[in-house]
Every structure is written in C-alpha cells, then in structure tokens.
Amino acid sequence: MNELKKINNIIKRFKISSKPLEIINNNIGLINKSYIIKCQNEDYVLQKINTYVFKKPKNLMFNITLISKHLINKDKRNVKVIETKEDEDYLEINGEYYRCYSYIEDSCSYNTTDNLNILYEFGKTLGLFQYYLKDFDTNLLYETINNFHNTPFRLEQLVKMYKNTDDCKKEVDEIYYYIIRNRDIIVKIVDALNSGEIPFAVVHNDTKLNNCLFNKKTNKGICLIDLDTVMKGSRLFDCGDALRSCASTVPEDDSHYDNVDLDINKFIYFMLGFLNIMKENLNEKEISLLSDSIIIIALECSIRFLTDYLDNNKYFHIDYPEHNLVRAMNQICLANKVLDRKESLDKIIKSIIKHLENIV
Ligand code: GN1
Ligand code: MG
Secondary structure, three states, X not given: OOHHHHHHHHHOXXXXXXXXXXXXXXXXXXXXXXXXXEEOOOEEEEEXXXXXXXXXXXXXXXXXXXXXXXXXXXXXXXXXXXXXXOOOOOEEEOOEEEEEEEOOOOEEOOOOOOOHHHHHHHHHHHHHHHHHOOOOOXXXXXXXXXXXXXXXXXXXXXXXXXXXXXXXXXXXXXXXXXXXXXXXXXXXHHHHHHOOOOOOEEEOOOOOXXXXXXXXXXXXXXXXXXXXXXXXXXXXXXXXXXXXXXXEOOOXXXXXXXXXXXXXXXXXXXXXXXHHHHHHHOOHXXXXXXXXXHHHHHHHHHHHHHHHHXXXXXXXXXXXXXXXXXXXXXXXXXXXXXXXXXXXXXXXXXXXXXXXXXXX
C-alpha cells in the first residue's frame, strides 16, 4: 500500500469531523514524521511517533494529553489532541504508533527569520508557556526521555562513544576537544539545579523556533507545539534552546562556519518578549545564567549531534552522511561566539530588566 493511502486509512480511525481531502507531507522536525490532513471543515496534523526516540508512546501521550488540557484551560488557542474513535489518545497498528492534533487555522512556523517582531512574539509565547505551567505539578509527568538535558551524562556518553570509535577520529577531534575543554560551563545549569540554587519547573525542553506557531497574517505568537519533551527541568534550557535557534545568524546545519554568530538585535527582541512575561518568575541565579544558557545548550546540541554521528546517525534525521558532523561544528562555533560576547549580553539583559521595570 502506498504511504498516502495508508495515512488516509489511519486518519479515518480518529474522531475527525469530515472526510480527508488532501494529505501533505511535512518534513520540519528531526524526530517524528508529520502529515497535514486537509479536510472539508477543519484540518489536522497526523504524526507517526518515533519509537526509537520515545520508547513508551503510551506514557508520552499521557503527558501530552494532560499538558494540552492544562494549556487549553489557560488559553484556548493551544493545540488539542484528537482521540481515536475508541477514545484513545493514540493509535497502534502493527507496532507503529500514531497521534492526531487539531491544526490551527492561519498558523505557520519559521525555521529562521530576520523579522524582529516575530522574535519578540517568540520570546513572549515561550514566556507565557512557562507561566501557564507554573501551577502544574511536576510529579504528574513521566520522564519521556531519560537524562534529556542532563549535560554531564550527555558528555559521559560522548566520551564513551569516542573511546569506542577507531576510525574517523581526525574529523571529529577539533569538535570533541573543544567540548572537553569546556566541561565546566557545560555542567553549570545541572549543578545549579542539584544544589537548589535554581528551581525545577515543568518546561518544554525543545524550544527551537520552528516549534512555535505564529499567525500567518499578523505574525502574533499563538502557542508552542511539539510537547513530547515537556517534563521537569530548568526554564534556562528553554531560553537557551530558543536563542541558539532563533538568534543565530545561520541555520544549525549551515557549513559556512565563519558566518555563525549570535545576532544581537535578534537576542534583544527575543529577550524583551520573554522577560516581559517571565522576569518576576526567575530568581537572581537564573537571571545570571541566562547568557550561559545559550552556550550550554549549543554545546549540549553539539555533544548530541557528534555522539549520533559516531553512532551511525540513529537518532537525528539526516539528509547526507556528514549532516550531524556539520551540525556539531556549527553549534560549537555558535557557543564560542556567545562566549566572546558574554559580558555585553549580560549588560543588555540588565538594561532590558531595568527598562521593563520602568514601563510598568
Ligand atoms: C530535535 O523534534 P525537533 O526537530 O523539534 C530534538 C531536539 C534538538 C533538535 C535539534 C526529542 O527537535 O532536542 O535540539 O532536534 N528533539 C528530541 O535540531 O530529541
Ligand atoms: Mg521535536
């Protein structure tokens, strides 16, 4: 059976309000496979869950259903989980797992943007997401991926993988040793969580710019999507991940490494939106680690891309054999540029907070 015919049969097993008219492949994410299903009345998103990454789809969907309901209660523009005709939040067919979401009309997402208002909206949408989840009990959620942002653990995994690899060492050495030299910074957020200096919270954990929806016409932020990794963690990882993706001068897989940098204007606009909502909800230590969070998450991404490259690219979707290696190099270049700019970024954060306090 061809793929689209198969998807057509699967979507009909969910509670959709009218007949599917068109199925469009959507290749934005690196993990799950997504299809946009155009119907007469409403549209939907059907996703095949990647079970190499998410070993327990049932627990994953338990989390997502709970969080979606909580978010919709706060703001009805959030994405809704569509049940199967048997009232389940996922469908299993021959060991494959599928789920369905409402498609938000007139919404769009961006892989990159130079529009500073979009970046302000992105910061604000992330801030609101974290704010809405403030009263969500962290213990209600399963850990969908163990040790997801446990950076010391990620580093250990890389070291093990590197030591077990005999070939291709030369091409990875520059990246590998850069990472090893920066161990102290890599563990900063996890150390602060463990010592109690910064709080655990329910956070998104995967805040790439393309995981935020905007209104196509107005570019106002709508909501965050891709709730697979919403778990107990630190708000700093969300902020760092958002900035490493939205404020970089190039996409994460651009191999023109000399062009990689942090765009200060993009940084400012995102921070204005984010801190406008969250500044009162972060403690002093969190604020002091905001600029570090970009470096830490860029290095974490580099560790994960490089580990996957050495492990024959089982985790991230790749378009060519060196794709993960390029991503790993791109991310250490970004981390290095942010490190150079750290002092000025900290000054900017202070003045944004002052500015926001003055306009209240
Ligand atoms: C993956 O699913 P997607 O494409 O939004 C990954 C993130 C990485 C990102 C790098 C569950 O995000 O952690 O930062 O790729 N998601 C998962 O592009 O591993
Ligand atoms: Mg994702």
